[in-house]
Amino acid sequence: MDDPVLRVQSQLTGRDRVLLGWLYDHGVLTSFQLANALFPSLDFCQRRLRTLYRLRLVARFRPQRADGGSYPYHYVIDQLGAEVVAAGRDERPPRRDHARIERRRWTSSRTLTHRLGVNGFFTQLAGYARTDPGAELSEWLPEAVCQRAGTFTGPDDPGLVRGYQPRVRPDGYGLWAENGTTVPFFVEYDTGGEQLSVLVGKLAGYQELFATIGRVWPVLFWLHSAARERNLRRLLADTPPRIPVATSARDQALSAGLCPAEAVWVPPSGGGQRWRLADLAAYVVGGQDLPGEAA
Structure with missing residues (x-):
């Protein structure tokens, strides 16, 4: 019997496999994001x-703008693409309606803008690494994986710790490497819709997570405006966080032509000086185990 997964395998490049894996894990990416990150x-x-698309590995849709015209194509995984990814990872094949459900989810989702924003953060890092041989986005985990029990624990941790399910809900986890320095980090992508006190309140969940796993990594607040970043920093100054935090404003970074890998981050105790992402490795405590290696 002809197996479509086997038939299409020989037509895929390594970059294709990365692209399909991202769509499978992270839901939706625009053509601009994929171009910046991989091409x-x-x-x-x-x-x-x-x-x-012709091979039926990816599907696409194009949202309409409220003021006329349309956005660029948004790409999601198609059923064959999902089966290829699962086979490559030696995982159980996805449900037969996996791609249809995912496509419907993102074409009608009220969280599409937020998801694209989070994914844009990571594809900017990947795009920077694409042209800098000393840099690499070594790991990128979505929100759902961050919430799984055991994601951030290792095989030598006690059973109680290995079964710990984080109470916090990061928008993503990454491991960034640059010129021999590595920094694991969590991202909180802010759209401006929550009270700043809610953002500060999330730090309690991270503190609990770090106390449980015995490792401490920076939490990055990627804020939508410089004014909002200033206000959050005032709150953090009033109640200094007990875990490493850094803030940045997307509008300011964009106007300066900078991406999250560059000097856009301000720790609360950093005196206002902006640090590169790799510089935040100074705040990493207790090792840098890859979640992909956890039990």
């Missing part, structure tokens, strides 16, 4: 995406 040009990216 030398937008035109090259669009040609390859059309090929993957």
